[in-house]
Amino acid sequence: MPATKQWQLASRPVGEPTHDNFELVTVDRPEPGHGEVLVETLYQSVDPYMRGRMRDAESYADPWNVGEPMKAGIVGEVLESNADDIAAGDIVTGDGLWAEHAAIDADDLRTVDPELGPVSTALGVLGMPGATAYFGLLEVGQPKPGDTVVVSAAAGAVGSVVGQLARINGARVVGTAGSDEKIDWLTDDLGFDAAINYKETDDLGSAVAEACPGGVDVYFDNVGGEITDAVWPLLNEHARVPVCGQIALYNATELPTGPRKLTKLIETRARVEGILVRDYVGRWGEAFERLSRFIQNDELHYRENVVEGLENAPDAFLGLFEGDNIGKQLVKVGDHEY
């Protein structure tokens, strides 16, 4: 029986994850069961939310088990199919593994049309991060022309789409990011009105205030922590605050504390609301259609940061917490042309 490699969760991290938490294991290549397909991974996604899966705590999804393979969004090629709507040779995307191959329920996959663009975008701008940005900004954030929209982790897979969609909707857009290269990308290429390198800023509150002279109407929160502390005092009346991620807190070993801020909501009647893309799964097609049209019209730019080789997947994941990635962080698995 042919073999395949997969990453398993070796142990649960305490604080920042390390390489010791991951183990690369060679296993038998799985046989697809009824309704399943065997997929060869082309690209694997790594995302900040995965830090929550490594924790042994109930959340909006089950935690990963120690000694078992870890899950990931993937793009892959179907090698064998026991499902009606998917054929061998199809390119698919959906819920796979940190692995060269996986047997996946066809219900957890959708086919990707390689004519529409690079298949890797099914994990980024035309995938979960793109849909997260689309619904989080438009449904919860609801930017209006002339609004000021602030987005944190603005050079990331979600944030970069949020900022450009806000710009397309006529908003003034301000982003935060952690390197000058990112700042330049935001302002020079993506059309942000201002961008703040939070790592080089002594007084974040003043920097955000200076970039937002009319206050903040929408704060798309990917980060939490001190950046959130800096933005909330600037919220305008009836501001909207989609909370999409809190990466600044994910590696904390004790419950993080910070300024109590809820009084600001009474002053402003601002609305703070969590966003999870799976709540909109029936409408993802709408998002991808509009986002791909914006890309074709050169109104929406994206970048991918590709690490080569499944063996380097933990590096790609750990790099998310160092802010290494500009745009979508991917792992290219295997040797292929896609």
Add this chain to the structure above:
Amino acid sequence: MPATKQWQLASRPVGEPTHDNFELVTVDRPEPGHGEVLVETLYQSVDPYMRGRMRDAESYADPWNVGEPMKAGIVGEVLESNADDIAAGDIVTGDGLWAEHAAIDADDLRTVDPELGPVSTALGVLGMPGATAYFGLLEVGQPKPGDTVVVSAAAGAVGSVVGQLARINGARVVGTAGSDEKIDWLTDDLGFDAAINYKETDDLGSAVAEACPGGVDVYFDNVGGEITDAVWPLLNEHARVPVCGQIALYNATELPTGPRKLTKLIETRARVEGILVRDYVGRWGEAFERLSRFIQNDELHYRENVVEGLENAPDAFLGLFEGDNIGKQLVKVGDHEY
């Protein structure tokens, strides 16, 4: 010229307000200008939000000035009118002063029909607190039958109406309050399913969890601080959190800190939204009509805590922070039958 007494802000409090912050002054009784009426105060309201007016900071309303009279909701009798729609002898309610008499713009007043019930209720269940509860719960909280609704400061003017409206809407209702007398009133008279005396509870989180075995669908937050810390971990998916008050924080001299909690919103896609009753001013009549019908049908009970005499108004106000009041805290000004 006849004289009248009024309280003026003598100094801004640092931390908890004290009697030194207030000065009772005798001034000339004002003459109503064009469009104004001269009102003799019958009842004056004291409310937690007034702590914010004593601060020299921009908020949703202008701060009071040192050396000037302090504002308050009042019910009073019109002695003279220079306005078209209000006549001498009318009972009115609206934006008055901590004073025996005030000249008030008729636009800031509405007439009260004494046939509908005690005129004092225009400052409580059929006034601003009642409307706050009504719109905050129904518009932001949106309780559904079978939901669990938690309300803090549940024996206060707002909280007691929130809990009963939630009960009328078919929700399971849990309240927090600070004395056994209040707890008994909530469960024995107002129909709360459970009530927690937070001052007598070592582990508030466990106490709330025990009272809410199905989690929390609506948390009406009047208090903030540790009670809020205890309730948030129990929020259910798509929970609603109207933030109406944060009295636990109002006397803080340094920015209060606490656990960072926004990750919970991603897990649950809960919505947290500030509520301010003036946003609904065009619809107050709807609230009063429904609330008075509930009172007539004995579905809605209320209590008033009346301090006699304008000279005792600061005591009534300071008592709010000690949790002295059950139901609406009022000051009866002057000697009258109403």
